[in-house]
Amino acid sequence: xxxxxxxxxxxxxxxxxxxxxxxxxxxxxxxxxxxxxxxxxxxxxxxxxxxxxxxxxxxxxxxxxxxxxxxxxxxxxxxxxxxxxxxxxxxxxxxxxxxxxxxxxxxxxxxxxxxxxxxxxxxxxxxxxxxxxxxxxxxxxxxxxxxxxxxxxxxxxxxxxxxxxxxxxxxxxxxxxxxxxxxxxxxxxxxxxxxxxxxxxxxxxxxxxxxxxxxxxxxxxxxxxxxxxxxxxxxxxxxxxxxxxxxxxxxxxxxxxxxxxxxxxxxxxxxxxxxxxxxxxxxxxxxxxxxxxxxxxxxxxxxxxxxxxxxxx
Numbered sequence: 001x002x003x004x005x006x007x008x009x010x011x012x013x014x015x016x017x018x019x020x021x022x023x024x025x026x027x028x029x030x031x032x033x034x035x036x037x038x039x040x041x042x043x044x045x046x047x048x049x050x051x052x053x054x055x056x057x058x059x060x061x062x063x064x065x066x067x068x069x070x071x072x073x074x075x076x077x078x079x080x081x082x083x084x085x086x087x088x089x090x091x092x093x094x095x096x097x098x099x100x101x102x103x104x105x106x107x108x109x110x111x112x113x114x115x116x117x118x119x120x121x122x123x124x125x126x127x128x129x130x131x132x133x134x135x136x137x138x139x140x141x142x143x144x145x146x147x148x149x150x151x152x153x154x155x156x157x158x159x160x161x162x163x164x165x166x167x168x169x170x171x172x173x174x175x176x177x178x179x180x181x182x183x184x185x186x187x188x189x190x191x192x193x194x195x196x197x198x199x200x201x202x203x204x205x206x207x208x209x210x211x212x213x214x215x216x217x218x219x220x221x222x223x224x225x226x227x228x229x230x231x232x233x234x235x236x237x238x239x240x241x242x243x244x245x246x247x248x249x250x251x252x253x254x255x256x257x258x259x260x261x262x263x264x265x266x267x268x269x270x271x272x273x274x275x276x277x278x279x280x281x282x283x284x285x286x287x288x289x290x291x292x293x294x295x296x297x298x299x300x301x302x303x304x305x306x307x308x309x310x311x312x313x
Contacts, residue, residue, distance in 0.1 A: 002308055003265050009299060009308040010260055013219065013270040020148075026085040027122060028074035031094040032108050033063035037129065039095075043169040048156075049236065050166055050194065052228035052280060053094045061094065067111045075117060089150070090115070091122040098125040098134050106137055113145050120148030127153050127178035128170045135185040151182050152190040152221070158211045159204065162197050167232070176215065183216035190270065191217050195255065196225030198236070198243045206259055213264035213313065220267050222259075223274035224252055227282040234282045249286040249294075253301055260302075265310030272298055 004011040005019070017025040039047045058077075061070055071090055078085055090112035098105060109121055123138075130151070142149045153175065157163055160171050175191075182189040191212060195205055212220060224247050227237045237244055247255065256272050263269075275291040278284075286294070302308060 003310070009302040011265060011268050011309055013268050016219070016268045021087065021119065023086045025087050025089055025119070026078050027089050027091040028071050028078065028118075029058050029061050029091045029093045030067055030070050030074075030112065031061040031063045032067055032092055032097065034092075034095040034097050034099055036096045036126070037099060038126070038167070038169040043128075044167060046167055046232060048166050048168055049232035050197075050225070050228070052231055054280070063094075067108055068115055071112060071115045071118060075115075087119045088115075088117050089120045089122050089148075090118050091124070093122075093124050096126045096129045097123050098129045102133055102137055105134065106141065109138075109141055110145075113141075113147050118147075120150065122150045122152060124152040124154070126170070127155075127175040130178045130181060132181070135181065135187070138187065139185055148188075150188040150190060150218075152192065153178060153182075155191040155212070156194050157197055157200065158208050159200065162199055165199055166197060179215050179217060188218040189216065190219040190221060191215075192221045192223065194223050194225055195252075195259075196245065196247055202255065205255070206262060209259050209262035213262075213267065217267060219270050220263075221270040222256060222272050226274060226276060226285075228276075228280050229282055237282060246283060249289070253294075253298055256298065257302055257305065257307060260309045261307055261312040263309055264313055267309075269309065 001007060002009065002011075004015065006012075006015050008015065014024075036047065037043045039045060058074070065073075067090070071088070075088060078088075092108075092112075100108075112118055112121060130153075138149050141147070155175050156166070156168060158172050158175075163171060179189050179191070193208065193212070225244075227234050227244075227246075252273070260269070271291070273291065273294055
């Protein structure tokens with residue numbers, strides 16, 4: 001047994017959900033037609049240089065469909081694939097899902113919670129799209145419906161130089177303030193990180209573990225840098241590939257284990273890597289490896305190294 005209560009060598013998201021809800025819970029992605037202040041001109045019109053939301057959207061996620069229709073189609077899809085799922089979390093995933101007027105946000109969130117089997121919300125957004133009014137509305141909503149609310153922030157990097165280079169549109173101080181604000185309102189807060197952004201050395205990335213371990217986060221999600229077609233980063237990569245160090249499969253497994261050793265064991269790890277259809281990529285994927293196969297390789301190598309999350313924390 002490890003500190004999180006099972007024999008897996010990291011604090012896994014599936015185990016966390018079972019502890020939290022008493023059974024298997026499945027996320028259902030939603031595209032509710034949100035935009036982003038880094039795209040519509042409020043901050044910038046270019047967006048983050050790496051961004052390609054379509055690559056992560058399931059086929060049933062289309063903003064022309066209502067939230068209810070997307071969720072009901074998602075439930076049917078996952079009933080066939082994961083027959084053990086007993087309940088669902090509505091995952092507002094595409095773009096910045098707190099970036100609408102307050103009344104519109106509440107309407108969309110309530111619509112999601114009205115679908116049978118949906119027991120909570122997962123809201124993906126940017127650190128600069130969270131404020132006290134939104135959090136107060138979510139507190140009333142969750143207490144009134146007895147539903148759980150998880151907020152996921154795109155951290156991407158803890159270095160202001162990197163955030164500037166990828167046109168993120170805010171500093172790490174903004175991220176830190178948003179995490180602390182979310183925590184103060186009693187919500188679970190997750191953070192996304194991208195490993196391999198241009199300008200970051202291996203040492204810088206490993207040191208990120210210490211920085212995020214000190215934040216009041218509940219969970220983390222890791223993505224290796226992948227270069228998506230028709231993004232600003234794709235043009236940058238094709239013209240200046242020497243500025244990029246993309247992980248090989250073997251190197252990434254070693255790196256992400258090194259990172260996990262340095263990570264606070266209280267943090268739940270949702271994902272170790274990203275997985276997208278190869279048609280979106282400029283760069284070659286790691287053969288035909290699916291995420292569950294990659295995860296098995298990571299856990300196998302952790303066992304071979306006799307290591308675990310937080311061993312060097």
